[in-house]
Amino acid sequence: MEDTSILAGATGKERDAVLLDMAVRPVPRYTSYPTAPHFTDHVNEATYARWLREIPADTPLSLYIHVPYCAAICSYCGCNTKAVRRLEPLNAYSKALSAEIALIASQLRTRQVSRIHWGGGTPSILGPQNLISVYQELESHFELEALKEHAIELDPRVVTPLLADTLEGMDVTRVNFGVQEFSPEVQEAIGRVQPFGTVQEAVRLLRQRGISSIGFDLMYGLPQQSLNDIERTLSLALLLNPDRIAVFGYAHVPWMKKNQKLIREDELPGIDERFGQAETARRLLIAAGYEPIGIDHFALPDDELAIKARNGSLRRNFQGYTVDDSPALIGLGASAIGKLPAGYVQNMPATTEYVRTVRNGSFACARGIELSNDDRRRAAIIEKLMCNFSADLRSIDAHSFEEQFLDECMKNGLIRREGTLIEVLDKGRPYVRLVASAFDRYYQKGLVRYSTAV
């Protein structure tokens, strides 16, 4: 799941009318540039095959495996997933993943894989047998000996000793749990009942098997959520000592996600409360020894994410902040997005069409975008802003970005500029997506509906 902004740095007084207006402006999350709504069907199956063949031999690949299924849909969920109760679709999907792996490998000259990430949805819903058989398919086509990371997103409610054994057998090194919030009232309001003991036991089962790198996703801006809830949730989460914690602002987009119509809008915190919740989470996590990473992540100082953030080499991709610097990210599964040296590609979103297409021996690529030199220069600036809150603008022409908007940001104390350098100040960090949008050639207000900036 992509991320939303955390409200670092802003104080009560600063929330004047202009800033509030900015805070509620719809803006992309910049997990890619150009962003996915600008992908087109000019990139098709043939383009994808050619781009795969162009990847140089021995290039280390990063693989993202998308499993868009869950046992039930949580009311707040903004992920690309659907509920499934029967085993047949899961078995068919697993076979399709294996077919897609073989198909992609047939075009590639490289066999090196440095990172694997399973996301969703809830990837473990495939079941131990299917997980193992997809992993074996990867092993049969690629060299996995030099894997730096094998990560999976997990729902703590479904972690059993058998699943933990399976993940240990697949040499999984990192697990990210959807924790969200521990208040029973908020859990009821978001359709996700998950007591602390469930998360504690899931963490124990994995650590017992040597899977020691653990991350938690928490959320603010949820219905009925109060500052006390945030404080209590954080103190409980910290008892389990995760290496990484993401604190996502709830993105309410019911026009896109019908399940969110179950969320009562009159129970949602207002923009001021969202600021306060994010500030509180940030303060407590820093006090507990976590380092803030980008707009919404925190990591213990010896975690790779914190190390990369300190030395300025943090990256951002569809999974959010990452240490992954592989030159090619291959997306597997329905709706999965890949980033190849030549450009972005995205598979068809409908699972039945995806399964049918790859099992017929065709690529499931439905759209994408070829990167121009201008795209690459802007992408680098936007990524630096999102990761480091600063960037050097010397690579792009001064008249090719929204100077006027940047002046507005400067007047409001959100950014500072010196020569070709731009720095997002502490007060401006909650608005960094908006600052980044000044360099987005495709961004046109109102053309695509995004969630709010804050």
Ligand SMILES: C[S@@+](CC[C@H](N)C(=O)[O-])C[C@H]1O[C@@H](n2cnc3c(N)ncnc32)[C@H](O)[C@@H]1O
């Ligand atoms: C794929 S899910 C995590 C794995 C697993 N399915 C689970 O829920 O435990 C990814 C994460 O996205 C975040 N998320 C989901 N819907 C969101 C929304 N509407 N706004 C912000 N974050 C959201 C949640 O924190 C969630 O844990």
Ligand code: SF4
């Ligand atoms: S939050 Fe996780 S478990 Fe809930 S519907 Fe979304 S992907 Fe599925």
